[in-house]
Amino acid sequence: MNISLESLRPCLDGAIPAVVATASPDGTPNVAYASQVHYVDSEHVALSFQFFSKTRENVLAHPYAQVQVIEPKSFRHFRLKVHYLRTETSGPLFEYMKAQLAGIAARSGMAKVFALRGADVYRVLDIENVDPRLLPAPAPPDALLKLRRTFAHLGACDDLTRLADRALAALAHGFGIRHALLALLDETGGALYTLASLGYSASGVGAEVALGEGLIGVAAREAIPVRINYHTGDYTYHAALYVADPASPRIPLPVLADPHSQIAVPLTHGEYLVGVLYAESEENAFFSHADEDALVVYGRHLAALIVQLAALPDDAEPALAAPAPAPSGAPLAVRYFAHDHSVFVDNDYLIKGVAGSILWTLLNEHAASGRRDFCNRELRRDPRLPLPDFGDNLETRLILLARRLAERCPQIALEKTGRGRFRLELARPLQLNAG
Amino acid sequence: MSVLLTPDQTAFLQGTLSMNVGAVGRDGWPCVCRAQGLVVARDRRSLTVLLSASRGRAVLESLDAGSAITLVASRPATHATLQLKAARAARVGVSAAHHAASARCVAAFGAELETLGYAAGLSATLAGVLPTDDLVALRFAPDIVFDQTPGPDAGRVLAHT
CATH class of the missing domain: 1.10.10.10 (Winged helix-like DNA-binding domain superfamily/Winged helix DNA-binding domain)
Incomplete structure (x- = not known):
């Protein structure tokens, strides 16, 4: 392929609906809108399977299709020749698409009729630029540069308290993120607790999220980054609604009631899940594919730091106790x-x-x-x-x-x-x- | 005998639309191209759809080779969508009225997308993406009309011969 699939990632964020052309065994063409064309890797995309449609009937019988996607801003069209391989109905890809579809569905006013049944995975065989005479859309801000600025602001952290303080503040400097929180996996592995937050009226420190629930819980359970680019009315992904145990006293998560962009990135160290970094914005499409890449790297760095700092030995010498005045007042x-x-x-x-x-x-x-x-x-x-x-x-x-x-x-x-x-x-x- | 489009369907097809034409090549590969104008015949039994020769080369070659045609037309603001299919389509001469219809369709499409929150200035961008200088006109008489509005009822047959 002369055009890399990576270069088309801005077309694969659900901003502008794609269409998919298929053929029935008797050669009759069919064209339908595809709610979601998801970038899987450099050779594969996945299309959302929501209904038992003619498209689905056709690709099961004749697994060749053409997908037309559009680059936002430039409106350049690209056509992908694709070969249907399989349908995934659970697992990381399915969960990511399910979460992202909630955002796309809400943006298009179709939230009530969009439910993901499966992720149809296709191999991309060829990419055609339909509009080679047009200029590409302006490049988005360089995510690598944002990451570098974030690391520069994070600086050296020699204890966990400092790391918890700086990890989110650094994101504000590097990525312009104004609302974020850091949640760590608890001892049971069944829930996460909030260690630090940025940009909320209440810190929410101590707030818990059950594994698998909401965007943070899905990112943790599947150990995948999950990014929703548009405001979603799907309450499944409202981080604020999920707590580890609704019957017990709780600290509310401090998150925005109405976010328009959300991203949750797992903090993984090797195979070990440490927690989740969550960020959100009141703007649509605030986080790009490249931002997601960069935040995944940042998440891995934070996880390694947390593991490393937690393993440092305690100071050997006991500190001298300072004289303390006896506490006074009502007990x-x-x-x-x-x-x-x-x-x-x-x-x-x-x-x-x-x-x-x-x-x-x-x-x-x-x-x-x-x-x-x-x-x-x-x-x-x-x-x-x-x-x-x-x-x-x-x-x-x-x-x-x-x-x-x-x-x-x-x-x-x-x-x-x-x-x-x-x-x-x-x-x-x-x-x-x-x- | 082809399908007789209802007055509502005719009005819809002459409104603000996002349109795509599909065909199947001799090698069995389906192909698609954005259409940029539509005119419904007065007898409501045939349509003329307009597309760019350079952007729709594969679709046009497939149709010239005898492929069936499909047209999907969707109103961006409501997602109301129709799909019309016919066993064949024929090229017809491009008239001044076709050029005017294409310019009108593209402008309306762009204006509607702007009201839906897409980038300001999209109308001008679209005029560049979908120029009218190499239009091809394809006439076909639909054999079958589907409601293709996204949802569980998508694919419902509205009329067929």
Whole structure:
């Protein structure tokens, strides 16, 4: 092929409907609109299979078709000779197309009639530029340059707290992203929790998303990037609606109620899923194919950093305890529920799960012995904490706990005193009750 | 005898449309080309569809070789779509009225896309993409008309001979 399929990716974002021509066994032509022509790799595209149509009947009998796609802005037409290979009804490709179709369907006002039954995979045999005399559309901003700027702003991160602070701010500098969040996979592998966010009125730190639910959950379950270019009315993909356990107290995800572009990128280190980077915009088509590529690279870099920083050993020497004034004022009522490790302060929900259990353990230890200085190593050995033997996320749980305390209960604080070491600071006396 | 188009179908086909013509080559490959104008005959039994000779070379060669023809016409604002098929199509001379019809169709198509939020200035772009300097006119009498509006009813036969 003289024209690479990669160069046509702007035509394959659903901005302008494509058409597909097929032939029935008796040679009768058929032309139909294709909601979605999805770039699979340099030799394959996938078309959405939504209905048992004439197109589908034809390609099953005679697997040769021609697909006409249009480049947005220039309106140059391209024709692809394609050979139908197979239909996928589950898995990463299917899930990606299903999510993206929700955006395309909403843009075209057809949300109620678009449901994906399968992803029809075709090999591309030839590409024809129908309008060679026309100039191509202006090139989009260079995603590699955006990525380079992002890395430059991220700089050196020698601990997870700094990484959590900078990972999203760097995206604002590099990609102009104004709304994003970083969610990490929890110990069970069944949910993600929000560690940091950018550009929302409430940080949402601690908010959870169930694996497989919403755009973030789909990206995590399938370990694939998922990008929706248009506002979707399909609530399946509204990140805000998904929580790990609707019956338990929860922190709402801080995401936009009405995003017009969304992208969720898995943070993977080798085969290991660390979490998901999610970004969104109020503009349509904010994220290009090339942005998706660049953010996948960024996601892998973040995952490697998280794994590397979490594996660093704790500082060996205990930090010196500073003299602390005795907390004064009315005591805070701290209530703990063991079944989900949830902690409430003066009846307001604070945190649950591993982070709740850590807090409850620290507060009890302090009440019993007066200790204020702790280290990660002793927490890992503490049988009261529900930590797995490996991949315990302890450091990120402590960051989450410290941030949640700073937001909701600044009278209790965790101050870092070294790598793997921290101090409990209390501004008010506590009254501990296990419920 | 060909299908008699209803007044509603005729009005639709003479409105603002995105149009594509399909055919099947002698080698069995289907092919498609954007059409850029449509005129319905007064007796409502035949249509003349206009396309660019250079952009539609494969479709025209296929039709010249005896392929059946299909025309899909869709209103961008509503997605209402008809597909009309005929066993054959014949080239006819391109008249001044055809040139005018093509210019009118392309301008209306571009204007409608602009109202739907596509890039401003699209009408001018489309005039460059779909020039009227090498128009070919194809006349055919549809044997069958389908409702092709996207959805579970797409493909419903509206009329056939």
